[in-house]
Amino acid sequence: MSVRVRFAPSPTGFVHIGSLRTALYNYLLAKKHGGQYILRIEDTDQSRYVEGAIENLLESMEWAGVHHDEGITIENGILKEEGDYGPYVQSDRLAIYQEYIQKLLVKGDAYHCFCSKERLDEVREKQKTSGLTAKYDGHCRNLTEDEIQQKIEAGETYVIRLKLPENRDIAFNDAIRGKVVVNTDEVDDQVLIKSDGFPTYHFAVVVDDYLMKITHVIRGEEWLPSTPKHAYLYEVIGWKAPEFVHLPNILNTEKKKLSKRQGDVSVEDFKKKGYLPEALVNYIALIGWSPEENQEVFSMKELEEKFSLDRVSKSGGVFDVNKLNWMNNHYIKEAPIERIADLAIPYLIEAGYVTETEAKEKYDWLKDMVELVREKLSYMQEILQHVDIFFHQEVKLQDEEAQEILKLDHIHDLVDIFYNKISVEENLDITNIKKIFKEIQKEKGIKGPNLFKPIRVILTGKVHGPDLPLIIQLLGRQNSLYRIQYVKENFINE
Numbered sequence: 001m002s003v004r005v006r007f008a009p010s011p012t013g014f015v016h017i018g019s020l021r022t023a024l025y026n027y028l029l030a031k032k033h034g035g036q037y038i039l040r041i042e043d044t045d046q047s048r049y050v051e052g053a054i055e056n057l058l059e060s061m062e063w064a065g066v067h068h069d070e071g072i073t074i075e076n077g078i079l080k081e082e083g084d085y086g087p088y089v090q091s092d093r094l095a096i097y098q099e100y101i102q103k104l105l106v107k108g109d110a111y112h113c114f115c116s117k118e119r120l121d122e123v124r125e126k127q128k129t130s131g132l133t134a135k136y137d138g139h140c141r142n143l144t145e146d147e148i149q150q151k152i153e154a155g156e157t158y159v160i161r162l163k164l165p166e167n168r169d170i171a172f173n174d175a176i177r178g179k180v181v182v183n184t185d186e187v188d189d190q191v192l193i194k195s196d197g198f199p200t201y202h203f204a205v206v207v208d209d210y211l212m213k214i215t216h217v218i219r220g221e222e223w224l225p226s227t228p229k230h231a232y233l234y235e236v237i238g239w240k241a242p243e244f245v246h247l248p249n250i251l252n253t254e255k256k257k258l259s260k261r262q263g264d265v266s267v268e269d270f271k272k273k274g275y276l277p278e279a280l281v282n283y284i285a286l287i288g289w290s291p292e293e294n295q296e297v298f299s300m301k302e303l304e305e306k307f308s309l310d311r312v313s314k315s316g317g318v319f320d321v322n323k324l325n326w327m328n329n330h331y332i333k334e335a336p337i338e339r340i341a342d343l344a345i346p347y348l349i350e351a352g353y354v355t356e357t358e359a360k361e362k363y364d365w366l367k368d369m370v371e372l373v374r375e376k377l378s379y380m381q382e383i384l385q386h387v388d389i390f391f392h393q394e395v396k397l398q399d400e401e402a403q404e405i406l407k408l409d410h411i412h413d414l415v416d417i418f419y420n421k422i423s424v425e426e427n428l429d430i431t432n433i434k435k436i437f438k439e440i441q442k443e444k445g446i447k448g449p450n451l452f453k454p455i456r457v458i459l460t461g462k463v464h465g466p467d468l469p470l471i472i473q474l475l476g477r478q479n480s481l482y483r484i485q486y487v488k489e490n491f492i493n494e
Contacts, residue, residue: 003035004215007068008042008205011053014266015060017319018220018250018258021284025247026218027066028285028307038212039071041089042205044198054079060267064277065300085212090204097199100207100237101160101192109236110192112148113140114158135188136161160193162202162229172231174224175216175245175309182228190229202226206233209242218245245309248288251316258319274343274380276335279328287317297330325378332377341367343380351384353391369474372466390474393482395461397491402457406491410446414454415492417444419484428477433469458487 007023009015030037039061043049058074061067070083081088104110113136124134141163143151151158164184171181192203199207209217224246234241250258258265264273270280282298289312291298298306332340345359345366359366373386389395397403405411421436422428441447456468459480465471472480 003033006038008040012048014268031304036069039068157195161189170228221246249316276331279331341370389460398462430469
């Protein structure tokens, strides 16, 4: 089948994780069927427009690897359009909406409404009090042409509403939920054109999707209650409706809709913390969609091949940051060390551990340090929790266990011999460090945990951690000697 899909966000701020998933599912369906994925900007609500939001959107999608075939692009900081179905920004399409609203007015499928906000609020309040569905009461549905003209000439503000038939079932098919039937008595006469001349989402989305030849409308389930109005608009204009696909919400661990009040929810949040884009994309692909087998780790190419709408769930999927952290850790461990080091260095610079110049000069050393700790990282910013020992000479004991280890009977002998052997070793590489350990075992009979735990505590303040010979190699002779002396003077009783 020929597939044309679109992601159509409003430029109101950072890209929400739910929006990224919507974009991803559109993208995956298009790729699977050799179709086109379009990026359209829905900016009809000018009051909510945020400066820079489109640029942030494009940057976030580029970072995530969700690339569109048509629509809005950015080149040298300038917004451009690519494709044959533009304009791709709704505020540039006002003349198009006017053409189609006039057709609806002529046919009697839309009408002018001059009701004030105060009157509308009063009507809805009365309906709620009476236990009725709160909706427009049709006050302006039957105004004559002369009455309408007089009000317009008098300067009265107005909107244009859809004229729904009374007591009629509207049916449409949703790819995830099946057949949906809603009676028009439960639906409002939707505003199509606002008093500022801009279309509402409900009108613009129908016109745009049809003219851009969209075959599948894939969006969040919050739009499901509005879809009967859209289906009816397709009918009265005389157009074939696309296939509707309403995705389940992304929920937090308490099974409530994911909200920024609970923490990170934007793509920018996760990018700043140093999540790998392929890990985030892999994880959100699985929130609401399940593959046929139990596979959890997918490349983008595998997602393109295996994604299908019939495996999308009706119920909301839970966003569990612990599961995301597990997946991101997997990707961090599998990535080339150069890439992980390059991602880590900006955090080290920001924390003041190194300057940009030092980062270039000591790149190989930093790379070895990152290699040492990367298995512990859920996201790159966490590196700051694990590298303090390499940048400060003073040692802080982590806990009581570390303190108790420094009270062992053989600690004085171990400290002295370890200090002496390191001080005379010119090349403190892993091979020579292992040789020193063997010599201490042979000469003093100190072995296993009795050897390695005290040395680790002396050098790092911690009982557990990464490979000890590599830590010593990274610290170097001078740092190691300073730490041994510092611990001896501050923590070991004579």
